[in-house]
Amino acid sequence: MKLNFKNSAIIIVLVFLNSFKIFAQEKVEQWNRFEIKLQHHNKGNSFNDVQLSAKFFNSDTTFFVSGFYDGNDIFKIRFMPQEIGKWNYIILSNIDSFNNKKGSFECIKATGKNHGIIKVSDTYYFKHADGKNYYPFGTTAYAWQHMGNELQEETLRSLKKSGFNKVRMCVFPKDYTLVKEEPIFYPFEVKKIETDTKGKKVFTWDFEKFNPLFFQHLEERIDDLAKLGIEADLILFHPYDKGRWGFDSMPNDINLKYLKYLTARLASFKNIWWSLANEWDFLKAKTVKDWDLLTKTVVKNDPYMHMCSIHGSTSTYYNYWKPEFTHVSIQDEAPVLNSYSAATLRNIYKKPIVFDEVGYEGNLKSRWGRHSPEQMTHLVWNGIIAGTYVTHGETYMFHNEKDTIYWADGGSFKGTSWKRISFLRDIVEEAPEPLFMADISRDLNTASAGKGYYLIYFGNEVNESWFFNLPKKNGDLEKLKPGTKFKVEIIDTWDMTITTHPITFETKAIDNYRFYDKDMKDIRLPLKPYIALRITEIH
Structure with missing residues (x-):
């Protein structure tokens, strides 16, 4: 029997335990799917009659995972390992031939574009499990x-x-x-399909059996x-x-x-x-x-x-x-x-x-x-x-x-x-980090991605020029200091162009909230809406 497990570094093995067959992988990449495939003929409703789960564990972590019936006398248990190394498992079931069967596999390091599942990061943002x-x-x-x-x-x-x-x-x-459009497949088994007086299909589902x-x-x-x-x-x-x-x-x-x-x-x-x-x-x-x-x-x-x-x-x-x-x-x-x-x-x-x-x-x-x-x-x-x-x-x-x-x-x-x-x-x-508004209560256009990086968006405004200026405040980070040098790129968000402005700007405090260029230099802007500026510190 040939099994196709997608998105995994896999070696398929067939393990015999007391004449019981387990189809599973020997190796799987971190955050990819490890799958156990079991075979059993049940005379009743396998969706309801068969209880199936597994305990997966390594040296310091344990997961309990539910299995499911996949039709044609096939049952499956799937697990996503998040740590590399050896994982062990024990199958738990009310089917004697399944229950208490044991095995193991090796979780190997993720490769290529496999960065893992998404998690919340730093309250407002998202990261892959590998930190990307x-x-x-x-x-x-x-x-x-x-x-x-x-x-x-x-x-x-x-x-x-x-x-x-x-x-x-x-x-x-x-x-x-x-x-x-009528779907290709339905989620439940169909008991019968009738047609009403208007020619509309009327379905009767067997909600006890999935498709x-x-x-x-x-x-x-x-x-x-x-x-x-x-x-x-x-x-x-x-x-x-x-x-x-x-x-x-x-x-x-x-x-x-x-x-x-x-x-x-x-x-x-x-x-x-x-x-x-x-x-x-x-x-x-x-x-x-x-x-x-x-x-x-x-x-x-x-x-x-x-x-x-x-x-x-x-x-x-x-x-x-x-x-x-x-x-x-x-x-x-x-x-x-x-x-x-x-x-x-x-x-x-x-x-x-x-x-x-x-x-x-x-x-x-x-x-x-x-x-x-x-x-x-x-x-x-x-x-x-x-x-x-x-x-x-x-x-x-x-x-x-x-x-x-x-x-x-x-x-x-x-x-x-x-x-x-x-x-x-x-x-x-x-950008070096996720964006946030640099000074939300005072500046309605300027976002920051950390020290020395700003993105300004003018939206519907049509501006002929713009005096270089940045808020002193930078969220919860260290405040901007005078004498900091920046380059500016003009972004046309509609025509999708980025043009580097030839002049270097250097900050000078005008009041307690705002920095301008020390020589009050300005920038000529395209006379059109949807223009943005990327401003990055020159080290």
């Missing part, structure tokens, strides 16, 4: 993995060239004005994203069902069973984020108490503590101070109409802020889907200057509602802001 800074420059493609295979492949090609490193996507299929093909396909696409260096921000529930399938109104016992099965399958994927819901307040079948329970269920069943949040409708904020939420996921355009409002929100929550919807670039009649590309780019810049993050989306419709709209279906980008956002990502990743 991560800046989420995401896009939205809610139902892309439910489209036809050809369109899915087109989506992956588009993402590969885009520069995006996070994708918001729904686990369940979507029924909405602009996305009506492994649905989840296998989802896993394949998550792995495809991992190859591109993209995080899968998985939306676990959404209100865009409207009775077509009924996944938005399942009873809580089924919701909990679904979450436990999903986390058992996916928690070992390093590029997973959990988003409990999109527009949670529109799911009328669930209360805030329900959402709290569902959130705690996900966190409890994820031993690796991936990123986790919940997303409301416009200006609907959950209690993001709850410890289960690693970051704030917001649908609100108002805070990024300027940078300081976004920065203020960051200071209130004391967590990373991700504006996962501020409207989309497009031409829809709905106000949320008709940003110009300039406006979309501008909102992302405002969020970045504030030390927060803004997610992109695209909603162009040129013919009718059957158009392939990236925001829902994926496919190819038809707009132009995505190129400018990729350009901005390069600028942000070249």
